[in-house]
Amino acid sequence: MQGEDLKSFRQWGSKTPGHPENFVTPGIELTTGPLGQGIANAVGLALAEKHLASRYNKPSHEIVDHYTYVILGDGCQMEGVSNEACSLAGHWGLGKLIAFYDDNHISIDGDKYIAFTENVDRRFEGLGWHVIWVKNGNSGYDEIREAIEEAKSVTDRPTLIRVTTTIGFGSPNKANSYSAHGSALGAKEVDATRKNLKWSHEPFHVPEDVKTHWSRHIYEGSALETKWNKMFTAYEKKYKDDAAELKGLIRGELPAGWEKALPTYTPEMPGDATRNISQQCLNNLANILPGLLGGSADIASSNMTLLKMFGDFQKHTPTERNVRFGVREHGMGAICNGIAHHTKGLIPYCATFLVFTDYMRASMRLAALSESRVIYVMTHDSIGVGENGPTHQPVEHIASFRAMPNILMLRPADGNETAGAYRIAVLNTKRPSVLALSSQKLPNLNGTSVEKVEKGGYILSDNSSNNKPDVILIGTGSELELAVKAGDQLRKEGKAVRVVSFVSWELFDEQSDEYKESVLPSSVTARVSIEAGSTLGWEKIVGAKGKAIGIDKFGASAPAGKLYKEYGITVEAVIDAAMTVC
């Protein structure tokens, strides 16, 4: 960071945006800004450290060994996501997590006492944290140092250091008020502050003694790196395999041939719910990918996310890879962002019902923005949920992720496509993937494959010639089967029918125009899509003369089959629509 960077604060193309962005500025670990995310990310970082340390450290070889420091403010303390993550940090006993709570009692609307009078210390004690109060955070450097030492000495619990400070410290007229929060002080007040702090230097000038003082970190850091490298060389000699694996994790390399671990399926094999296929994929992958770890927000047995060869990651069993997040979707998402950015090769996955992505959407958006490879295992992906009713049945969620930039929305239709979705999710290191999976059993379809998923949309079957079918039927996930059945029926009636699987819009969009034309020729306007969700956006694919079958209202509590019938998501509806458009 140079003076010029600081001068271009918040300007186009600068390294100093309004909030820290990990993909813009070197040294920024994570994109934060939205409140409460940073502390939850830090829980993920500390989890990753504890996990890797327990897996790779050996006696006298503490190669993974660092503290995680994080600063949070009053606003972060109010957000539910921070309470969720901190409850887990206490539960997991993340003793090397040290959080500074900047207790300046000012938030944007003024004094926090208008909305925030709880006893934070007491709450954190309840969450299982060690709590320290530094009364003079403005200039009590020794107290802060002592607090850090105390925090380090408490190894079985995370520590919250509440540091009481004055916002805008030094500004004679704006200190201790919200006007020092997000706005510039202004030239006049900057002058007054300089005078008050006895700071006589030019703007953006760093005096030599300050530069010298801070520059020592360059040498110290370099020395630490050399020391670590030496330590690692010794480790490597003694523990070759572990060292190679850890190196791969640090570099983010995937083990050779890992894709072969993915299961493949044939139409003759019995059908299964894609959530069950997903568990097969996760278990196969966990055997070969040392960085795969994760879990569910208290519905592991519904999401089918347990890794059978591992136990639970817990306070005293941090080597294990099944993470039990409890009913804390938002915290789970933010923790996974932390894990993903701790070490390149760590691949966190997390799970809940698709409808409850609503609880964690803010953290998912940050995953997309900050280029985090997180795999969202989202089961019960439609009214197929059945009896649990509309609160548990997603309708708009798939569309809402298609609208979100830099996140892959995948809705696999069977075994091969589910395995293919995992392949894509692992390969896409710079974006997260949402896997929408069925709770109900689905057949293995003719024409699917693990590899084809990468195209996003592809021809499953076709009895036309010259790229000129009478009608194109397009399905995703559990409804691709309906498109296939409708296609069979229409062919019996003499139609030339193409059936297309549309497992991921984003991936299809990224294909060449030529490929796209080969799947959806512009001359064929007779198109029908079927997906048990919002039709928003489907017009782009089926065109004005096509028809999108979906659900644009909330579901209801009833057996899934009944709901599909009542909402018109049926083979007959596809046939009727096809006859209308072609």
Added chain:
Amino acid sequence: MQGEDLKSFRQWGSKTPGHPENFVTPGIELTTGPLGQGIANAVGLALAEKHLASRYNKPSHEIVDHYTYVILGDGCQMEGVSNEACSLAGHWGLGKLIAFYDDNHISIDGDKYIAFTENVDRRFEGLGWHVIWVKNGNSGYDEIREAIEEAKSVTDRPTLIRVTTTIGFGSPNKANSYSAHGSALGAKEVDATRKNLKWSHEPFHVPEDVKTHWSRHIYEGSALETKWNKMFTAYEKKYKDDAAELKGLIRGELPAGWEKALPTYTPEMPGDATRNISQQCLNNLANILPGLLGGSADIASSNMTLLKMFGDFQKHTPTERNVRFGVREHGMGAICNGIAHHTKGLIPYCATFLVFTDYMRASMRLAALSESRVIYVMTHDSIGVGENGPTHQPVEHIASFRAMPNILMLRPADGNETAGAYRIAVLNTKRPSVLALSSQKLPNLNGTSVEKVEKGGYILSDNSSNNKPDVILIGTGSELELAVKAGDQLRKEGKAVRVVSFVSWELFDEQSDEYKESVLPSSVTARVSIEAGSTLGWEKIVGAKGKAIGIDKFGASAPAGKLYKEYGITVEAVIDAAMTVC
């Protein structure tokens, strides 16, 4: 509820869906099910009671006077939304809120101790609650009764009664395990349970003595209603105006002529940010609508939501109508659902930046599903946010609400349209409204009006004849101005141009085919839309031959003007697109 209703548990059309739905079953106050929402709704109910009691009660006339009881489980305790809402309940001193925490230590994944070992009592003490523990919740009826009495005696704080219970109490083999959570016990275990509990009656049979015992509530309730009616008659005699106002609130009547309170604007009037217009609307409406109350999640001064004639609703000033939610978007949303369903005429509004609807989306979905009239005042609705950068710039949010059923997404372009959006939001008693408002100044446009907003889309200007323009330019919100300017330019170049405001897709969708054809004639395929957000779904409006100008990636930190240029959201882009399509 009859035996037949119980027998059709979770069946299509029954009164007994899988989770309670307020719009399905009489007596259900709120739709809950998603965890943590119920306790947060209860905070809203208790707030409403405290507020109305303080406004309408008079000495010896306690006409608003009830407790709010709520049950929450371990899962609810883990969710951040419950901590947010309970922190506020403690802050507001909601002494008549009594929460039973069903401490059965079982959640879906098994024993809660795998993910939840915090000291809940201590956390709630930190949140400012009175906490009572009932050790034997299975059969300690007297202890429960005593706890309720104690809770009632503590009037300055809400009370959490932690009731330790056994899940599936009475079942010999499934009690105290997760298998008694969401699945039926099964015929064999039901038999065993009956034997264990010495229950010899037929299934669904209610013995006469039980019926008699419970039926007394019918008479008690009826007597209480009579007593209240009598009390209200006395109150009405003495406090005519207050009684009339409260009656109107209870019935959900809007005062005659209330719409006249909405401000109107002419193109000659200076432009303003729609968030400022919004404040004008809120303040004008608060004068005439006795049920309007609300606030922001700590950015009232940015959202412009303060009602100037009122103070803050606080512990000791509950008569006031500015609610300070702190940085707790999710809790805010769920609390507003509670307020909306407490009394028909209460109209809660709540505010944050549009991008942070991600934090509260689960509560907004429940508002939509449960037909709650909540007004979401969502400002800073595009990259127009500027310097705060991509974490604060919504891109996909407008599309994501268009995909959500039963919620109105409104993006007004100027003064009149903002007032019109409020008119719609107040009139739509069975669905919530999201108002997307600009942070930046916008001109008052020629051709807008308060009333036209109800059509969703309408012709702003047109120089064509016979419903046959050369091109239709469609804009929303801050980009309607760009469409207008492009139209002016194109007309100078001899084109017949129609400019259409598309303030709400949902409202336009509900118009007659005839009306829709009059605005967007199917014969005119040359259409250009402009909106600084995701283009997802716009294809439906502009058609395959049209062009949708928008942003399908994340924004950046820079001045707003720079961003609009860099992302191609400009008058020139509209003109270029128009020349291409027509």
